[in-house]
Amino acid sequence: SKTWVLARHFEGFPEDSNFELKLEQQPEPKDGEVLLEALFLSVDPYMRPFSRLRVKEGGVMIGTQVAKVIQSNNSAFPIGCHVVGRCGWRTHTVSDGTGLTHLLSDWPQEVPMSLALGAIGMPGLTALYGLEEVLGLQAGDTLLVNAAAGAVGSTVGQIAKIKGCRVVGSTGSDAKVAYLKELGFDEAFNYKTVSSLEEVLKTASPDGYHCFFENVGGPFSSVAIPQMKEFGRIALCGGISTYNDTTPQTGPYPHLTMIFKQLKMEGFLVGRWEHKNQEALRRLMAWKREGKLQCREHVTEGFENMPAAFMGMLQGDNIGKAIVKV
Numbered sequence: 001s002k003t004w005v006l007a008r009h010f011e012g013f014p015e016d017s018n019f020e021l022k023l024e025q026q027p028e029p030k031d032g033e034v035l036l037e038a039l040f041l042s043v044d045p046y047m048r049p050f051s052r053l054r055v056k057e058g059g060v061m062i063g064t065q066v067a068k069v070i071q072s073n074n075s076a077f078p079i080g081c082h083v084v085g086r087c088g089w090r091t092h093t094v095s096d097g098t099g100l101t102h103l104l105s106d107w108p109q110e111v112p113m114s115l116a117l118g119a120i121g122m123p124g125l126t127a128l129y130g131l132e133e134v135l136g137l138q139a140g141d142t143l144l145v146n147a148a149a150g151a152v153g154s155t156v157g158q159i160a161k162i163k164g165c166r167v168v169g170s171t172g173s174d175a176k177v178a179y180l181k182e183l184g185f186d187e188a189f190n191y192k193t194v195s196s197l198e199e200v201l202k203t204a205s206p207d208g209y210h211c212f213f214e215n216v217g218g219p220f221s222s223v224a225i226p227q228m229k230e231f232g233r234i235a236l237c238g239g240i241s242t243y244n245d246t247t248p249q250t251g252p253y254p255h256l257t258m259i260f261k262q263l264k265m266e267g268f269l270v271g272r273w274e275h276k277n278q279e280a281l282r283r284l285m286a287w288k289r290e291g292k293l294q295c296r297e298h299v300t301e302g303f304e305n306m307p308a309a310f311m312g313m314l315q316g317d318n319i320g321k322a323i324v325k326v
């Protein structure tokens with residue numbers, strides 16, 4: 001069995017030397033335990049900031065995977081069943097079942113199980129809860145979303161279209177802009193090549209934005225917030241433009257604009273609504289089966305390539321959800 005450990009904490013953008021591949025004896029499950037074999041592993045932005053809090057140097061990198069039970073001494077998880085587990089970057093894991101969830105019981109054959117790490121998993125739930133619980137999205141709203149071609153952003157935009165909204169997306173390449181148009185975004189632009197972000201936001205929605213689903217942070221926010229309508233709502237989901245900073249950002253948020261326009265801004269973590277996950281996953285699956293939710297994946301082959309897949313995602317190589325197939 002193989003694991004990727006965090007050899008030393010990240011300083012700035014991750015490098016190969018932050019990671020070390022370790023070979024270990026295949027673990028044996030005891031009474032009440034199962035042995036899992038990873039099929040797909042997720043690489044996610046949160047791993048960059050959370051690793052400092054959750055992983056000691058020399059410890060296994062944090063992460064979620066879709067795995068198959070290959071040995072079982074636990075009747076809740078028989079041999080052959082598939083689970084989503086927070087096992088870290090490992091090919092094989094012994095677990096007593098804590099933190100494992102079964103895939104939806106009626107997961108359709110034609111839907112790839114890897115989507116349990118993407119649109120029908122944590123990123124999809126993030127999109128849905130951010131829109132419904134935080135923003136209170138209403139038909140007719142105009143929504144701005146950034147990192148729009150990624151796992152969360154592409155799902156945000158599609159759900160907002162299902163709900164009858166106008167959607168504007170910001171993303172980092174022309175190929176991604178074309179993808180957003182394919183998904184039905186009303187407006188999409190490449191933030192790396194626009195001459196003025198302010199102008200492009202004004203042109204895309206001259207009357208401003210009811211809702212802003214914020215994935216990026218940093219200077220983007222400072223330009224986007226003044227484009228909100230009065231009583232606009234902002235969901236602070238992520239700040240990927242700041243995750244590799246060596247000194248923490250201290251703003252500035254255009255806070256007078258926030259006061260004068262009476263904006264509402266709320267940070268959130270997807271785990272807040274865990275008790276609703278099963279029902280929410282069923283809704284995401286239904287949209288997928290009805291052809292209303294496209295779930296593109298950016299697949300890297302080979303467990304050895306976990307660090308490369310992670311760093312590639314952080315620099316925007318992915319269209320859709322970045323995953324690793326073992």
Ligand code: NDP
Pocket residue numbers: 044045046122123126147148149150151152153170171172173176215216236237238239240241242268269270271313314315316317318320321322
């Ligand atoms: P993505 O699939 O969107 O991948 C990350 C993307 O971020 C890249 O593809 C890249 O796309 C973009 N990016 C990288 N650097 C920058 C930059 N400097 N400025 C702007 N964009 C950048 O990842 P996810 O969909 O998994 O996550 C999106 C956001 O949602 C992240 O901020 C993440 O932390 C957050 N999140 C929050 C959760 C919560 O509970 N609050 C749960 C899950 C995710 P591009 O080419 O467009 O630059």
